[in-house]
Amino acid sequence: MEIKTKSEGSTLTISVSGRVDTVTAPELEAGLKFGDAKCVVLDIAEVPYMSSAGLRLLLTSHKAMLAKGGEFKIVNVQPSVSEVLSITGFADILNIA
Amino acid sequence: MTARRSLNVKVAVSVLVAFAASMAFSWFLHNSLSERDAYALIDRTFANARAELTDCINERLVVQCMEARERLEDGHPDDTASLQALARELRVSEVSIVDDKGDIVRSSVPGYLAGPGRKAFNFAAADDKDANKMMGLIDGRYTEYCQPYRSNAANGNWRKFVGVWRREGGFFEIGLDGKALQSLARSTCVDRFRNWRVGGSGGIVVTTPTGLVLSDYEEPNREGTQFHEPGGSFYWKRGDIETFPVYVMIPKMSAAVQRDVLVGATALLNGAALVFVALLVGFVIAAFVRRQIREQEAKELAMAKDIQLSALPNVFPPFPDETRFDIMASMATAKEVGGDFYDFYFTAQGRVLVIVADVSGKGVPAAMFMMHAKTLIKSAAQTGKPLAQVFTEANEALCEGNSSCTFVTAWAGEFNVNTGHLTFVNAGHNPPVVRRGSHCEYLKTRPSPALGAMEGVTYRVDDITLEPGDAIYLYTDGIVEQPDPSGELYGEDRLLGLLSRNVRQRGEILKTVLADVHRHAAGAEQADDCTQLVLRYRGEPDVVEHEYAPTLEGVAKAVDDLTAALEPVPERVRAQLLVAADEIFANIVHYSGATRWSLSVEHDHHPDGVRLVITDDGKPFDPLAQRDPDTTLAAEDRAAGGLGIFIVKKTMSPVTYKRRNGLNILKMGRDYGDQD
CATH class of the missing domain: 3.30.565.10 (Histidine kinase-like ATPase, C-terminal domain)
Known part of the structure; x- marks a missing residue:
């Protein structure tokens, strides 16, 4: 798994590459450090699929940003990830572009 | 059937017993009513007869007494001897003259008169109410008075006394003993009952105290003969009127006419009602029994169907750990129990036999034949014999004693689960459909005769080899011969078309076909059992x-x-x-x-x-x-x-x-x- 971060003003963009599952979730969790960013954009264009271990991270990140009045956006969702998000109802509660 | 007949007999017997009991009750009721009526009539008649006879006698005696008065007033001597002569002349027992104080002053009976140490008999002073009443002749209450025949207050003799008033005060009196009374009344009064009729053909008989018939109502009459009291064939009563034994009698036959008419009419009416009710009840019972029988038959058919279905392997997948092939089968039974069956089982290591068959005819006999055929084939196949031999032997066994000429068409295949090689025999059955890849076609070979149809047939086998992914679909004619409302059959072409369009379906293809057959029937009842089996060869999995x-x-x-x-x-x-x-x-x-x-x-x-x-x-x-x-x-x-x-x-x-x-x-x- 590869995680790249890019900061522009108060916006932090995190790009993830590789599957997100039981094995890789701890690695992603470690990479999801938002500092004092007001807006976090998670680019998962390179994530071929995501299991519930990844969903848990999306939900905690979303709640954390909301708690400090910020924003957590997910962009470039692949169809197979999108399917899991909609099955679980996450598509409706997360901010997905 | 026997139970039903005996039920009918029981019902009929109890209805008849009830009818007889009600008629008997009616008869007894009317009988006791007519007896009561008869005795009431007898009592009334007797009272009338008593009044009639007493009046007649009294009238007669008053005339005699007045005769005596006339004779004495005309100067007939009134000494005792002369009065005795007058009494004889008038055919009475006694004649007396009473003065205005109630004393007997002249009498044919010296004992009534005053004598030495004895006062005359005095009517006012007598300790006797009937005697006292004679005083009414003195005080002007009556001009004549008749006592009943009774024991006399003066000397205890039985007498009937009659008095008429006397111009100078007092009265004249005559007395009659029984004999005199009878001889007088006999000639004038007793015969007036001769024409009386009581209750149709009954009447009155008057006899002397010794039983000689004085007056009879029958023709020819028995007057002068000894009377015998009537027996049990009469309602009757005897009483004495003025010394005469009087019988009032009604023949029971006569009294019973009304009863018999009533009971007869009731019986007739009740009988008609009974017949009507019996017919009605019979009708209702027959309808009820018919329904019971229908329900029983339906229950038995349902049980037969259950037994038949439970005899078929019905757990799918049948071999859960088997990866090389799978089998799905179903039987949708028609309303009436039929003779379809499917079956599958391992016959030897790595060989599975699949069979679909259809017994000719319907109902329980077909179902029983089906069980027989299924068992025969399975037990022969599981000994490991070749399929052709299994069928040849089963055919011999099914032909034996098969007087009803029932036969069974069958298609059976023995499948090598390791190689996909399928050896099969077709005993007059519909050709199965083979799917190779996504191409479907009928597996048509020359069929052998149906099992049980002809003795001595040697069955032949054919064979094909299935590739991994191929399947074979077996069915019975209930599928292809289901008519639509216009009579058009579902047919082989429709079946092949449907299977070809659904090559990706596995076990669910059976439901798809059945649904399409039902759609074709368009609401009509399923005509026959629809039995299907699909065997899919998967080969060795990767x-x-x-x-x-x-x-x-x-x-x-x-x-x-x-x-x-x-x-x-x-x-x-x-x-x-x-x-x-x-x-x-x-x-x-x-x-x-x-x-x-x-x-x-x-x-x-x-x-x-x-x-x-x-x-x-x-x-x-x-x-x-x-x-x-x-x-x-x-x-x-x-x-x-x-x-x-x-x-x-x-x-x-x-x-x-x-x-x-x-x-x-x-x-x-x-x-x-x-x-x-």
């Missing part, structure tokens, strides 16, 4: 099986292996399988406490699919039994747990869980034939 450590490293390795194994699978399906597998892997390494676990991957062809089997030795855990999370909650309320299993359930089908030998065995699969 199995990848590895064991892993219960660690994240183990999972990483398994994911790599799985990713490689899923190379031929379309990308989207592959992602779904990887996600679903990851959920299970996560459960194993995080929660199960397993010491080892394994993953196997099986690929399927025609239709294409993948099955994952994940086994672990951790604590028992059935993921299918877990509650689904609520996916409609807002983000703040959502928990991250429980989602994995939910994803598995939503994306995989079928998913099965088994706990066996201390292992959790989870199988999940995904067909993707429709995603090529």
Whole structure:
């Protein structure tokens, strides 16, 4: 798994590459450090699929940003990830572009 | 049947007994009524007779007494001897003259008169009410008075006294003893009853105290003969009127006429009502019994159907651990029990026999013949004999004693599960459909005769070889011969077309066909049993099986292996399988406490699919039994747990869980034939 971060003003963009599952979730969790960013954009264009271990991270990140009045956006969702998000109802509660 | 007849007899007997009892009751009722009426009539008649006879006698005696008065007033001497002479002349017993004080002053009976030491008999002073009443002749209350015949107050002799008033005061009196009274009354009064009729043909008989008939109502009469009291054939009563025994009598026959008419009429009416009611009840009972019988027959047919169905293997998949082939079969029975059956079983190592058959005729006989045929074939086949021999022998056995000429058409195949080689025999049955890849065609060969139809037939076998993914579909004529409302049959072409359009379906093809047949019937009742069987050859699966450590490293390795194994699978399906597998892997390494676990991957062809089997030795855990999370909650309320299993359930089908030998065995699969 590869995680790249890019900061522009108060916006932090995190790009993830590789599957997100039981094995890789701890690695992603470690990479999801938002500092004092007001807006976090998670680019998962390179994530071929995501299991519930990844969903848990999306939900905690979303709640954390909301708690400090910020924003957590997910962009470039692949169809197979999108399917899991909609099955679980996450598509409706997360901010997905 | 016997029970029914005896029921009818019982009903008829009890109805007749009830009828007889009611008639007897009616008869007794009317009998006692007519007896009561008869005695009331007798009593009334007797009172009339008493009044009539007494009046007649009194009238007669008053005339005699007045005769005596006239004679004495005309100067007839009134000394005792002269009065005795006058009494004789007047044919009475006594004649007396009473003065205005009530004393007897002259009498033919010296004992009544005053004598030495004795006062004359005085009517006023007598200790006798009847005697006292004679005083009415003195005080002017009556001009004449008659005493009843009675014991006399003066000397105790039985007498009837009659008095008429006397101009100078007092009265004249005559007295008659029984004999005199009778001789007087006999000639003038008793015969007036001769014409009296009582209650139709009854009447009055008057006799002397010794029983000689004085007056009789019958013709010819018995007057002068000794009278015998009537017996039991009369209602009668005897009483004495003025010394005469009087019989009032009514023949029972005569009194009974009314009763008999009444009872007869009642019987007739009741009889008619009874016949009517009996017919009605009979009708109702017959309808009821018919319904009972119909229900009983329906119940028996339903039981026959149940027995028939339960004799067929009905657990699918029949060999759950078998990966080389699968079998699905069904029998949709028509309303009436028929003689279809299907069957399948291993005959030898690696050989499975499949058969579909149809017994001629319907009903319980066909069902019984079907059981017989099924058992014969199975027991012969399981001895390992070649299929042709099994059929040849079964045919001989079924022909034996088959007087009803019942026969059974059958198509049976013996299938080598390792090679796909299928040896088959067709005993007059519909040709099956073979699917090779996605191409369907009828497997038409020259059929042999139906089983049980002809003795001495030697059955031949043909053979084909199925490739992995190929299937063969067997059915009975209930499928192809289902008519639509216009009479057009479903037919082989429709069946082949339907199968060709649905080559990707597996076991569910049977439901698809049945639904299409019912659609064709368009509301009409299913005409015959619809029996189907599909055998699909899967061949040896491409199995990848590895064991892993219960660690994240183990999972990483398994994911790599799985990713490689899923190379031929379309990308989207592959992602779904990887996600679903990851959920299970996560459960194993995080929660199960397993010491080892394994993953196997099986690929399927025609239709294409993948099955994952994940086994672990951790604590028992059935993921299918877990509650689904609520996916409609807002983000703040959502928990991250429980989602994995939910994803598995939503994306995989079928998913099965088994706990066996201390292992959790989870199988999940995904067909993707429709995603090529």
